[in-house]
Amino acid sequence: MVTEHxxxxxxxxxxxxxxxxxxxxxxxxxxxxxxxxxxxxRNSLWNLLSEAFPTELPKPITLPNIIHFLDDRKIAMSDTIKSCRRTNAGALDSDLIPIELNDDLPYQIQQSNIQNIFCTSSFGKNNAFKLFYENILGLRLTHKIRTDREILLPNKIFGRPVLLKALISPSGAANISLSKNPAYLAEFDKYKHYPAPVQAFKINYYKRLFSK
Structure with a gap:
């Protein structure tokens, strides 16, 4: 099974x-x-951002509303893989075999005003941060980057400093592991009274990151 972006x-x-x-x-x-x-x-990302910005990305989620929200906040979307083979029909990164990476990314970023790159997956097999940093930029992941989950890329790469950061996954399936995340546990008292405290933490996390 071959997927073309x-x-x-x-x-x-x-x-x-x-x-x-x-x-x-x-x-x-x-x-x-x-x-x-x-x-x-599944609209997991868009539902999360709709909860964080309900007046700017109202439900029901539609493509025109998404495009308007992204344009208003000067947010771009992209992926690290142009085409891949899959060992099954699921959506797991670990089941992918990349055929062609999105090698246009560095040029497109350089030609933009991008200051922050937020990766929706981190350092596992075929995860976005790992593929971009190692396979597209040709750099080496270090223990510090994995621990910090971010790095400020130097001016020489894009002509300006750019923050590369691994996001807390927007997927609802990630909430189980997030409940043990140190960042969540540090703010547990703030969210423990919510009906869904982990989700409330995640909504606020995305609201902070993507606020103007």
């Missing part, structure tokens, strides 16, 4: 973008997506 050419990084959300590649069956766009298969 459906959105990279249609939605390139715009010159005025300041923030980039970077993933791997969408699941194979895009015809089943709730919204024909990045993360449109």
């Amino acid at each position: 459906q959105y990279l050419d249609k939605y390139p990084i715009s010159a005025n973008s300041k923030t980039l959300i970077l993933g791997t590649i969408h699941p194979h069956r895009t015809e089943e997506f709730m919204v024909p766009f990045f993360y449109g298969n």
Whole structure:
């Protein structure tokens, strides 16, 4: 099973973008997506951002509303993989065999105003941060980067400093592991009275990151 990316050419990084959300590649069956766009298969990212910014990205989630939200906040979307083989029809990064990486990314970022790159997956097999940092930029991950979950890329790469950061996963399935995350535990008292404290923490985390 070979997946060809459906959105990279249609939605390139715009010159005025300041923030980039970077993933791997969408699941194979895009015809089943709730919204024909990045993360449109389950809308996990868009539902999370809708909760964080309800007046700016109202429900029900639609493609025009997503595009308006991203344009207003100068956020671009992209992925690290242009095409891949899959060992099954699921969406796990570990089941991917990359065929072609998105080697246009450095040029597109350089031609933009991007100051922050937020990766939706981190350092596992075929995860976005790892593929971008090691396979596309040709740099070496260190223990400090894995611990900090971020690095400030020097001026020489894009002509300006750019923060590369691994996000807390927008996936609802990640909430179980997030409940043991030190960042969440440090703020546990703030969220313990919410009906869904982990989700409340995650919504506030995304609100802080993507506020103007």
